[in-house]
Amino acid sequence: MNDLIAPVHLPRVCYEIFVRAFCDSNGDGIGDINGITSKLDYLQELGIEAIWLTPIHPSPTYHKYDVTDYYAIEPEYGTMDDFRRLLSEAHQRGIHIYMDLVINHTSTHHPWFQKASASNANPYRRFYWWMTPQQIETRRIGRRQLTADSWEANPWHDNPGDPEKYYGMFTHSMPDLNYDSPLLRQKVYRITQFWLNEIGVDGFRLDAARHIYPYWEKERNPVFWEEFGKEIENIKPGSYTVGEVWAPAEEVGPYFRGLKANFHFDLSFNLQRILYQGTHQNLVRRLLDDYRIFSTYNPAFIDATMLTNHDQNRIGSVVEGNIAQMKLAAAMLLTLPGQPYIYYGEEIGMLGQKPDERIREPFIWTEDRNDPQRALWIKPRYSRRATVRALSLQQQDPNSLYNHYRKLIAVRKAEPALGQIQNPNLAETPIDTTTLLTYFRTHPTHPVLVIHNLIDAPQSVQLSGEMEKYTRLVFQTSPAVITEKNTIQLPAYGSVILTQGS
Known part of the structure; x- marks a missing residue:
């Protein structure tokens, strides 16, 4: 594409x-x-x-x-x-x-399916998947593995009086379309x-x-x-x-x-x-x-x-x-x-x-x-x-x-760094504390540092190296404190967004 x-x-x-x-x-x-x-x-x-x-x-x-x-x-x-x-x-x-x-x-009530299910000679028959029980058994497709989006294990459904079954992955009332x-x-x-x-x-x-x-x-x-x-x-x-x-x-x-x-x-x-x-x-x-x-x-x-x-x-x-x-x-x-x-x-x-x-x-x-x-x-x-x-x-x-x-x-x-949709501008920080989620949102002129406290207790975060440049607080969940030693006191479950400058 x-x-x-x-x-x-x-x-x-x-x-x-x-x-x-x-x-x-x-x-x-x-x-x-x-x-x-x-x-x-x-x-x-x-x-x-x-x-x-x-x-x-x-x-x-x-x-x-x-x-x-x-x-x-x-x-x-x-x-x-x-x-x-x-x-x-x-x-x-x-x-x-x-x-x-x-x-x-579609629904089984859609006119396409109504026509398809009425006769195997109808042109709309090809809009859906139809097979005989023998064909299904030969191809070993009678059952499907459950997925997160569908718990239908038996996707082939009867059409009364019809020698063929139709395929409906989600339910019998939702027959799958055949894009062949x-x-x-x-x-x-x-x-x-x-x-x-x-x-x-x-x-x-x-x-x-x-x-x-x-x-x-x-x-x-x-x-x-x-x-x-x-x-x-x-x-x-x-x-x-x-x-x-x-x-x-x-x-x-x-x-x-x-x-x-x-x-x-x-x-x-x-x-x-x-x-x-x-x-x-x-x-x-x-x-x-x-x-x-x-x-x-x-x-x-x-x-x-x-x-x-x-x-x-x-x-x-x-x-x-x-x-x-x-x-x-x-x-x-x-x-x-x-x-x-x-x-x-x-x-x-x-x-x-x-x-x-x-x-x-x-x-x-x-x-x-x-x-x-x-x-x-x-x-x-x-x-x-x-x-x-x-x-x-x-x-x-x-x-x-x-x-x-x-x-x-x-x-x-x-913030341009946060609003960027394509070409994801994400980078790791030196912080390796497992109970903190931190990252840079990079940008040529307006980069951002984001820090999240993931636990129900306050945490202190030391800003060192490149992070020392991020001194301007543009968002905080609840009051956070930046000390003179470039340390942030982050409240429980708190988040801060920092940019460079004062």
């Missing part, structure tokens, strides 16, 4: 919205598009520059990851006019909109053209990118995305693409040939380990190794980073509700290289543990139990007013988690 044009502007901080749970505009208890539009000023004030929306297409499920119509808006969420207004209002504020594009599979069909590829590219050029979205998050081809042909996945990336660039130059490739760096790397960004799941899990073990896990060295892998496939790669997303236990629950550790998590995410994604509600400390519905509970806007904008599509179990301080309360508290996020984002955008 090295010949593809990189986006003119790369948002420095992104925000993932699970649409159903964010904000309700019409009192039906379901988050919707107009609700998001009504909160654009809030997101702009927080410092967000791009929004990833989970699927907004018609679907029979609450999560919408099984599409029935790629050209329409889920009626529960609004209309196409509502979506056009969201785009217009977001763009006026300098906020990009990325759609979740689910093209690994040239006609299917044409239809998918037409869908992307519609949303990019006729509607005006800024890019796509690509769901289940490592499963576009089944596991027995997985080497073909990056090849497909390389073609996809070129098609997208031809359709609308500069469009953003970010892939969900839930795998180690060695497997993720080839996807950068076609996708401009990929989510860094290894980093997500390493940050969580740091939080509950209190040691740096050799994170900087691991990241530098990952960057070397990614850059061999695309020197202009974009590392999409996150603490957690809609498929993982919320970071607030990972640290068992400890606000100080949530602040530490935010400080790590927002000072490391890459393009960070904040999962809605992380900025107010929302909680949640699997099953999936429980990590997608309603955002808490105010302390009013009858707040009409709260999307009470599900009765919350973890993120309740008794366990999570409402945004309205946190906005008034300068020491709140919300204001911690807002300040960190502002610093990230103000």
